[in-house]
Amino acid sequence: MKQRWALPHLAVPITLTVLVLGAQLASAPALSDPVAGVAPPSLRLAVPWLYLALAPLFTLWDGVSMLSMSRLHGFLLGLAVLYSAWRVARFISLRHAPTRPAAHRFAVLREVGTLVLALLLLAAFLVAGALWHRPMLSLAGVDPQDIVADFHSHTNLSHDIRDTWMRNFDAEASRRWHSRAGFDAVFITDHNISSRESRVAIRQSGTASTVLCPGIEMSLWRAHIVLLGDTGPVERQRYRSLDGLLRLLATSDSAYRALSVASLPEYRRYQWHRLDQLAAVGLDGFELVNASPKANELTRAETDTVIGIARTHNRFVVGVSDSHGWGATSMVWNLVRSPGGPPADLCGAVLGQLRTGFSAVRIIERHRLRPDDWWPMWLTPIGVVWETWRALGWALTAGWLIWIWAWALLRRRPRSS
Template sequence: MDFHSHTSVSHDVRGTLMRGFDAAANRRWHRRAGFDAVFLTDHNTVMGQPRVPPATPPWLCPGIEISAWRAHIVLLGDTAAVDGSRYNGSLDELLALLRTSDVAYGALSVASLPEYERNHRDRLQALAAAGLDGLEIVNASPKANEITAARRDSIIALARRNRLFVVGVSDSHGWGATSMVWNLVPVPASPARVDPCRAILARIRSGGVEAVTIVERHRLRAESGWPGWLTPVGALWESWRSMSPALALSWLVWVWGAWAARRAIIRTSLTRPPR
């Protein structure tokens, strides 16, 4: 399942090429990527939620992403609209959101990457003490690719000490063909008899780190032995070495063809007689 995704009502989807990425399109995207359930967590609004949730997988579960003080907090659960301006003015307001999210909104709170790592790296224990329920440790957004394996291990250790759950998320805004991370969450074998979204929330509410098994497709990370500024070269190398011989040959043919076409155009322009 996926704990963090968006539709066209989010501010960073409206007006882009993905402006038609509504709840139905989000569901199709997650079906192709192999998900059974997905939380719709648009920025500061619940207007993207379907009026009638689907009765078959992939299930669409309700949520919202709040722009709080120097943090993005994902609330998982059937929340009404949340006035984010109440929580984005100070650290105290952020902590108030974490303290009251369960009682006021009936939701579990998850700190999203990369904001908490950039702005609250040394405050995670305080966030947990205030009532934070979970942490993203994988986010498919390129801007969230800065966390190292060692740092991730320390975050998991903190989550374990504080009985927080950890998740990986697509943070899908409609771009791309598939996901690079999935979450395995055991739920009752007969979901028709229970609300699958509530069953998922009940599992992660009480399960801590062990509640979710994260499956991540390999990608380069900013490790000490691989500087972040070299990741474009590394990504090309990773793609190349993962190809079959036939696929690698087809890439070479296309690259050679593009080079030859450009060279021919340049030659033609140089040899064309002046008018």
């Protein structure tokens, strides 16, 4: 008696292998610059050993984490459509097979069990991806004269963190998160809070690998404005109208020694028609990339519009994590030039460079499935896998192929000839 592979069992791993390798023929750069187009050639993503060992799981966590909100809705819709199509196709393939009456009852129970198992696996994937501060890809190969910065992040002092499962995500936790992603400096910009606790944490982290810098995110009239710098208390009621908003943008530097940044998604939703006016009156910069799903909706055409306005008025553009502690995926970094190497006052050096305007920052973002990519919303699950494969690189491609064939071996069914 001998064992042999059944051809149907080889079809899936062979197909997946062809697709993964085919994606490398249509590969996309893992990193890019939304302004210049091409990232510096020295930059790369450093891959932790556990990330590489569990490549399919970790890369898909990243791919889903970088989806916009509209794409996340498409992801769930697409999973429902694809699951239904799979079960209907299976039913059609088996309907002519001879069955006993008891088998029909068993088939119904099996379908219910399969659905419950699928929902549990999906829930486990999403919850684990959101809660586990797992090993993450970090930016490497940075020029020693560049400071890697994040200009918008939150801690548990913000109202939308303190009562969630991320309630323990304090300033030190944010520092660790950003350190693992390769940041040199991160601005802590809690909602409407410029607190003594934040400044204490910032001072204590002064000698750490990632420096915490002061800031605040202000909720104003149909806009969220990030103020970068140690503002002290800000009287928000003075700026709760259009005139108040314009007054803050005009005086933020003199009144609070802070630079103002228009935050996503609010300026896209409510201020799109007056971006020129905001920049002309004194807004210092725009968020061009924001990793929060609800703020990650800018199309390529809209991105080019913001870049054009920023260039015309000599305003800087930045990419931000808008981190609230969930997950472990860094989607974007900023390179701020610091001739002569890292200065003693990292935060001050970054702010000083931002004052030079449009050329102050170079944004580096990861390849991902975007809201305006050609994939239909209901095919988002396939689209996110394909775009993930295109940017893998050969080490992570090998990780995928090993798991594909390991899975095939586990499903091997011996047959006697």
